[in-house]
Amino acid sequence: MTAPWPQIDALAASVRNRERSAEETVRTALERSSAHEDLGIFLHVDEARALDAARAVDRRALEGHDLPLAGVPIAVKDNLCTREVPTTCGSRILENFIPPYDATAIARLQDAGAVVVGKTNLDEFAMGSSNENSAFGSVKNPWDTTRAPGGSSGGSAAAVAAGIVPVALGSDTGGSIRQPAAFCGTVGLKPTYGRVSRYGLVAFGSSLDQIGPLTNRVGDAARVLTIIAGGDPRDATCSNDPVPDVTEALEGGVEGLRIGLPKEYLGEGIEPSVREAVSDAAERLAAGGAQVREVSLPHTSYAIPAYYVVATCEASSNLARFDGIHYGRRAVASDLATTYERSRTEGLGAEVRRRILLGTFALSAGHYDAYYDRAMRVRTLIRRDFELAFESVDALISPAGPTPAFRLGEKTQDPLEMYLADILTVAANLAGVPGLVVPEKLVEFEGAALPVGVQLMGPMWSEATLLRIGHYLERTRGDLPAPPIGGRS
Amino acid sequence: MTDPQPPASGIEYEPVIGIEVHVQLRTHSKMFTPAPNTYGEGPNTKTDPYTLGLPGTLPVANKEAFTLAIRVGLGLDAEIASYTKFDRKNYFYPDLPKGYQISQMDLPVTSNGKLPLANGKVIRINRAHLEEDAGKAMHTGGDASFVDLNRAGIPLLEIVSEADMRSAPEAVEYLERLKLLLRYLDVSDCDMEKGSLRCDVNVSIRPKGMEAFGTRTEIKNLNSFKAAEKAIGFEIRRHTSVLQAGDEVVQATMLWDEDKEQTRVMRTKEESADYRYFPDPDLPPHHISDSWVEEVRATIPELPWIRAARLRSLDGITEYDAGVLIQDRAVADFFEQALAVSGDAKATCNWITSELFGVMKERGHDITSCGIPPARLGELVRLVKDGIVGSGGGKKVLHAMYGTDKDPAALVDELGVGQISDEGALEAIVRQALEANPDTVSDIKAGKKKAAGAIVGWVMKETKGSANPGTVNKLIRQLLG
Numbered sequence: 001m002t003a004p005w006p007q008i009d010a011l012a013a014s015v016r017n018r019e020r021s022a023e024e025t026v027r028t029a030l031e032r033s034s035a036h037e038d039l040g041i042f043l044h045v046d047e048a049r050a051l052d053a054a055r056a057v058d059r060r061a062l063e064g065h066d067l068p069l070a071g072v073p074i075a076v077k078d079n080l081c082t083r084e085v086p087t088t089c090g091s092r093i094l095e096n097f098i099p100p101y102d103a104t105a106i107a108r109l110q111d112a113g114a115v116v117v118g119k120t121n122l123d124e125f126a127m128g129s130s131n132e133n134s135a136f137g138s139v140k141n142p143w144d145t146t147r148a149p150g151g152s153s154g155g156s157a158a159a160v161a162a163g164i165v166p167v168a169l170g171s172d173t174g175g176s177i178r179q180p181a182a183f184c185g186t187v188g189l190k191p192t193y194g195r196v197s198r199y200g201l202v203a204f205g206s207s208l209d210q211i212g213p214l215t216n217r218v219g220d221a222a223r224v225l226t227i228i229a230g231g232d233p234r235d236a237t238c239s240n241d242p243v244p245d246v247t248e249a250l251e252g253g254v255e256g257l258r259i260g261l262p263k264e265y266l267g268e269g270i271e272p273s274v275r276e277a278v279s280d281a282a283e284r285l286a287a288g289g290a291q292v293r294e295v296s297l298p299h300t301s302y303a304i305p306a307y308y309v310v311a312t313c314e315a316s317s318n319l320a321r322f323d324g325i326h327y328g329r330r331a332v333a334s335d336l337a338t339t340y341e342r343s344r345t346e347g348l349g350a351e352v353r354r355r356i357l358l359g360t361f362a363l364s365a366g367h368y369d370a371y372y373d374r375a376m377r378v379r380t381l382i383r384r385d386f387e388l389a390f391e392s393v394d395a396l397i398s399p400a401g402p403t404p405a406f407r408l409g410e411k412t413q414d415p416l417e418m419y420l421a422d423i424l425t426v427a428a429n430l431a432g433v434p435g436l437v438v439p440e441k442l443v444e445f446e447g448a449a450l451p452v453g454v455q456l457m458g459p460m461w462s463e464a465t466l467l468r469i470g471h472y473l474e475r476t477r478g479d480l481p482a483p484p485i486g487g488r489s
Numbered sequence: 490m491t492d493p494q495p496p497a498s499g500i501e502y503e504p505v506i507g508i509e510v511h512v513q514l515r516t517h518s519k520m521f522t523p524a525p526n527t528y529g530e531g532p533n534t535k536t537d538p539y540t541l542g543l544p545g546t547l548p549v550a551n552k553e554a555f556t557l558a559i560r561v562g563l564g565l566d567a568e569i570a571s572y573t574k575f576d577r578k579n580y581f582y583p584d585l586p587k588g589y590q591i592s593q594m595d596l597p598v599t600s601n602g603k604l605p606l607a608n609g610k611v612i613r614i615n616r617a618h619l620e621e622d623a624g625k626a627m628h629t630g631g632d633a634s635f636v637d638l639n640r641a642g643i644p645l646l647e648i649v650s651e652a653d654m655r656s657a658p659e660a661v662e663y664l665e666r667l668k669l670l671l672r673y674l675d676v677s678d679c680d681m682e683k684g685s686l687r688c689d690v691n692v693s694i695r696p697k698g699m700e701a702f703g704t705r706t707e708i709k710n711l712n713s714f715k716a717a718e719k720a721i722g723f724e725i726r727r728h729t730s731v732l733q734a735g736d737e738v739v740q741a742t743m744l745w746d747e748d749k750e751q752t753r754v755m756r757t758k759e760e761s762a763d764y765r766y767f768p769d770p771d772l773p774p775h776h777i778s779d780s781w782v783e784e785v786r787a788t789i790p791e792l793p794w795i796r797a798a799r800l801r802s803l804d805g806i807t808e809y810d811a812g813v814l815i816q817d818r819a820v821a822d823f824f825e826q827a828l829a830v831s832g833d834a835k836a837t838c839n840w841i842t843s844e845l846f847g848v849m850k851e852r853g854h855d856i857t858s859c860g861i862p863p864a865r866l867g868e869l870v871r872l873v874k875d876g877i878v879g880s881g882g883g884k885k886v887l888h889a890m891y892g893t894d895k896d897p898a899a900l901v902d903e904l905g906v907g908q909i910s911d912e913g914a915l916e917a918i919v920r921q922a923l924e925a926n927p928d929t930v931s932d933i934k935a936g937k938k939k940a941a942g943a944i945v946g947w948v949m950k951e952t953k954g955s956a957n958p959g960t961v962n963k964l965i966r967q968l969l970g
Contacts, residue, residue, distance in 0.1 A: 080545075081543075081544070081545040087544075087545075089544070094544070097544075099538070099543060099544075099545065100538060100543075101538055101543075101545075103545060198547060199545065199546070199547055200545040200546075201545055202544040202545050203544070203545070203771075205770075206770035206771050207770035233549065234546075234547060234549060235547050235549070236547065236548070236549045236550065236771065236772055236773055237547075237770075237771060237772075237773060313767060314770055316579075316765075317577050317579050317588070317589050317765070317767070319588075320579060320581065320587065320588020320589055321542045321544065321586060321587045321588045322544075323581060323588055325583045325586075325636070326541060326542055326583075326586050326636075327541075327543070336583070340581055360765065363579070363765035363766075363767055364763055364765060365763045365765075368765075368767070372767055
């Protein structure tokens, strides 16, 4: 069993102090990635490039640059553009696509001294909840390799859970950071919409997508957020408001905070062990001086249909550029229409094509009002649900998914059942509010010991409060064991 | 299809015409990305990851394009939206790298404008909205086609008129006046050859007196106003003959074939795309503040038709003169600055529109590149008016003004083209002339006024052309009492 990564602040400090080199930390991450190759986590690892970048960090550290993430190895989801490094989105159509630029979030992490060791596997174009929609094979959950790591940021969650890297970036359109974090027993933060630039994130649902960190600890997620957040002239939807230092208030405790338990999130279909994890956490919050009360988000049941209309409408347009003409895979055909049709049919997987068709239909003449427009109205109601709830509480606590990690193949035959796995996470994206998943405990589920997380949601821009509550839960929970992979095999 | 014949008899039809003009705005960068907005140069050199439609790139709206759109709105006396947003127009074509064009559907930047024609009729403007241009697909006829994305993403303002025009000449007048306005407002070079101004025309006809519109066709691929006029005329005649034959006009998009001088069907309504417009989630709605509008309003120049009316009120300036002068805002500016020095509107107008334009044309210059400051031309006009130099000498001076920075008075001396207008200086020569030509003097005395020309000629010869003929004539009359 490999030693767990220290806190990234400590790791970076040790590189700045030259107790160890960035080259060593990156080499460790690379070694671990090859040791766990069978988990299918990475789509692309470029050892030479990563080691070069690490040596450059060592030189910058020596020159006295202030590098808050000096030598921190990171993994990034493969729908985030990396300059000169393939970015496939888990899709055949972008199999050979190499962007000429870095996503803003990645550029900021690299400026801070972090080193990208690899690109992680995902559901194709981030469309999925199990990572099984990748064109390049599924990721296995490090806790039980017969189970899904969650999706769509499954590779990023598994990379952190397996101890390969202390930090990974994911993207969250309807729960794609939070649900895999819960399935793999890591921390996962979906920031407020507009907190982190989307520049360089290959769009799925532009009004829902947000980039965020997956980490071992709440403090690490807070550190990463301070670096990736903030205005970007290349993203008009990214807020220019100053970003508070969310690491400062972490230790503040929960005394006096009002925490809501949304009853719609704890009803039927929630696995008892998952519900129990939420009550355990709520009890500790109460013991810490928080006032815990039940609240209602009455339009929750409409979140899934509204989400799958808005997200697929936006996706149908966002993915139109993958037409085989300007870049990406092109099928050879004798005329333009057939070139489009064949390139897209051969290049895009079944779930992606399903969502493009759904979105195209919903935006079509005669259907717009019944689908897109109505979904946008529901979205307003859901946003209002949160606004009303946050008049009486500072944050909400809920499960992140109805069950612990399900088995690979268990839900692939029924897309609707798969969509319902997102029921506890999509509302935050529709409303734009932040969500944080923190591992709570291990439970026995279908004969396996699996992690269960709890989800915290708060008002827009309330990351500092969520991280503070999450940190409190983490501190009062005690250490969780590392996943059995490596040790057992 | 052959050119249909105009109706010989029967119901009288009235054409109904509406026009969409796409004008490229002369911003520094493209509509949603910092790539440069320039014309020409190698294919795909004026691009960047956004222009190429690479995944992960995002649009950020160009403020300068908004400012220019507001200028146009104010020039058209239109309402400027306080709240405006962008929408996606989805369709597939190789010149459209994202698979959608960012445009504005229901909340355009400006709407409800007016454009007056010369006869006072007002053409209503429905709206003008911002969008990004597509690239250019080039079909070689071989087995490959090429795409140049230099043009992709250049800001376009689409100006949509109401169907208020009733004839092809009226439609062309609208186009000409709109182009004039856009050039006055300095929002575009409006060069149709470069494609920076393009128009699509909707044509329908209806029995005169009827209110409901007939079925319309839209004509595309109009490369000049002349082509627009011919194409509209062709469509009017075609619709008329279709209706007279008892058939129905089919709603369609037509292409104008410049060589054959006829339209052909590009696509019918059934074949047209469903653009699936929806609000672009990458671009938050824009609020246009009153103070921004007022800031722009302060920069709006006098509109061409208002200027024409003002120039028309000057002494000696005809409607035609005013029309010529305002065709180019720089010419009108030049005229007014020259007039301030010369004090003679008609003479200044003539010197500019005949002499200066002639010299400019010879040398391939325009009014701003000719290098002659308007005040200098004004001085020249005044020298001619004061008799310091004759009109022939003045033309020589004008030519000499090219390429020097000498003032006209100095050039008159240098070229030796100055006139003698001093009566005292000329009187002796005129006396000599009269003495030398007694027969002519008799003729003059006998009432043959034209005979004086011979005396003037003698004096001109003697003075090597420097005598002011007016002064000489005056002296002849005085001396022969």
